[in-house]
Amino acid sequence: MNTLNRTALYDLHRSLGAKSIPFAGYEMPVNYPLGIMKEHLYCRKSAGLFDVSHMGQLIISSTTQPMQSIATELEKLLPIDILGLGEDRQRYGFLPNSQGGIIDDLMISNRGDHFFVVINASRKEIDFKYFKKNISKEIDVDLIRTRSLIAIQGPQSEKILSSQIGELSSLNYLDVKNFLYNGEIMWVSRSGYTGQDGFEISLPNNLCEFFCKSILEQEGIEPIGLGARDTLRLECGLCLYGQDLKETITPIEAGLKWAIQKVRRTGGEREGGFIGQEKILAQIEKSPGLKREAFSPNGKAPLRSGTKLFSDDLGKNEIGLITSGSYSPTLKRPISMGYLDHTKFKTGDLIFGELRNKFLPIELTKLPFVPTSFKRN
Amino acid sequence: MKFTEEHEWLEPDGDTVKVGITEYAAEQLGDIVFVELPDVGISVTKGQEIVVIESVKAASDILAPLDGEITEINDAIVDDPSMVNTDPKGEAWFFKMSLKNQGELDGLMSEDEYQKHIE
Numbered sequence: 237m238n239t240l241n242r243t244a245l246y247d248l249h250r251s252l253g254a255k256s257i258p259f260a261g262y263e264m265p266v267n268y269p270l271g272i273m274k275e276h277l278y279c280r281k282s283a284g285l286f287d288v289s290h291m292g293q294l295i296i297s298s299t300t301q302p303m304q305s306i307a308t309e310l311e312k313l314l315p316i317d318i319l320g321l322g323e324d325r326q327r328y329g330f331l332p333n334s335q336g337g338i339i340d341d342l343m344i345s346n347r348g349d350h351f352f353v354v355i356n357a358s359r360k361e362i363d364f365k366y367f368k369k370n371i372s373k374e375i376d377v378d379l380i381r382t383r384s385l386i387a388i389q390g391p392q393s394e395k396i397l398s399s400q401i402g403e404l405s406s407l408n409y410l411d412v413k414n415f416l417y418n419g420e421i422m423w424v425s426r427s428g429y430t431g432q433d434g435f436e437i438s439l440p441n442n443l444c445e446f447f448c449k450s451i452l453e454q455e456g457i458e459p460i461g462l463g464a465r466d467t468l469r470l471e472c473g474l475c476l477y478g479q480d481l482k483e484t485i486t487p488i489e490a491g492l493k494w495a496i497q498k499v500r501r502t503g504g505e506r507e508g509g510f511i512g513q514e515k516i517l518a519q520i521e522k523s524p525g526l527k528r529e530a531f532s533p534n535g536k537a538p539l540r541s542g543t544k545l546f547s548d549d550l551g552k553n554e555i556g557l558i559t560s561g562s563y564s565p566t567l568k569r570p571i572s573m574g575y576l577d578h579t580k581f582k583t584g585d586l587i588f589g590e591l592r593n594k595f596l597p598i599e600l601t602k603l604p605f606v607p608t609s610f611k612r613n
Numbered sequence: 614m615k616f617t618e619e620h621e622w623l624e625p626d627g628d629t630v631k632v633g634i635t636e637y638a639a640e641q642l643g644d645i646v647f648v649e650l651p652d653v654g655i656s657v658t659k660g661q662e663i664v665v666i667e668s669v670k671a672a673s674d675i676l677a678p679l680d681g682e683i684t685e686i687n688d689a690i691v692d693d694p695s696m697v698n699t700d701p702k703g704e705a706w707f708f709k710m711s712l713k714n715q716g717e718l719d720g721l722m723s724e725d726e727y728q729k730h731i732e
Binding site: 266267271272274276365463467534537538540562563565570592 | 643644646647665667668669670672694723
């Protein structure tokens, strides 16, 4: 039997009454006594604290090469603008395979003398090996296990976090900054995965529980589990690796073209030159049929990941698949997203999802279901 | 009131029994957002999946506690599934059924036995 990994907050989660589930090899809280619905709404209205220490934290650096060379090397693996990523700025990206499919999606920061990359828990060993294998031997890739990762999200997150670590108002969306906390350095980015204003904090494992307890003593914040993390990201149309993203789906099919800056596209100053470029650049020019789309089930039943989609209510003509679906606590109705041939359908069209041998009507709609609210100046 | 290992309660109600889920089950399921009830008049056998409950996170089935026939369903919980979380042993009953063999009710757990079962 495989034993599950625990994060530095394992004891705290237990003392807070968390209900735990296995997730990507970790025993993680799915919800606390408040429950998914109230945790979700609380985060939208005030603030939530999430343990995301199961995610991978990579340091990419070099003792012999300047940052520019590391960036150039990384641009061979990532189809995004890394040379143009300013110091202490963060950006969303993904690692394509040779077929243009997504090995993982990630957040990358330029920290002046190294790059800091946050990767999905389920993919961290795969990504680590992939970087090691495919990047110049002059460049070091380290998967750090001595630091935890905490997200504080929601409209009150700035106020609550600044009460513990200092002024945050100068930090804009996707800015990164170091903060000294109890003699240790915290790496704080203004980002997250709820579609709201918020922060992600990388800090030493041995400080994590103390820090989180101090945060939770503040007014207006509750611990939030993976259950609400899933509904929060889904409402804002954010992808979950393993469901909405996988090795057989390209970033263009996934609707992530926006993350490939013009400079890397055909005609750009540094066009292509990355693994998977043939398929990805071709799809930017000529949109693929298959696309990630948003669905609004007409009934009350949530249509979840794995639900087959049909053009008819008899289940004769299969047209696609739902990859994420749940009940939206904000909208108080089910929401789903998934893949179908978008050239054959348009917003407002009615399709059908198979659930328990019934074919339930679903309306094609647009992402996001709930608008994002990042802090941009 | 009697209880099953599947966390249902059964309360005699005239010639029929009223069936719902226990507070323990409601808490375990989490926030309930969808309930699908069986048709009135159908015959059910013990262990048959006759109710679907969906929480935010997942779908679950509720099984027929004994053999019998569905005589009435509680549409209120279909309209407002959250009632199952707030009042599982009261207003949020699921259905009423007539039992094929009334005596089978005695074979189910008492409240004390059920409390021990979930401990």
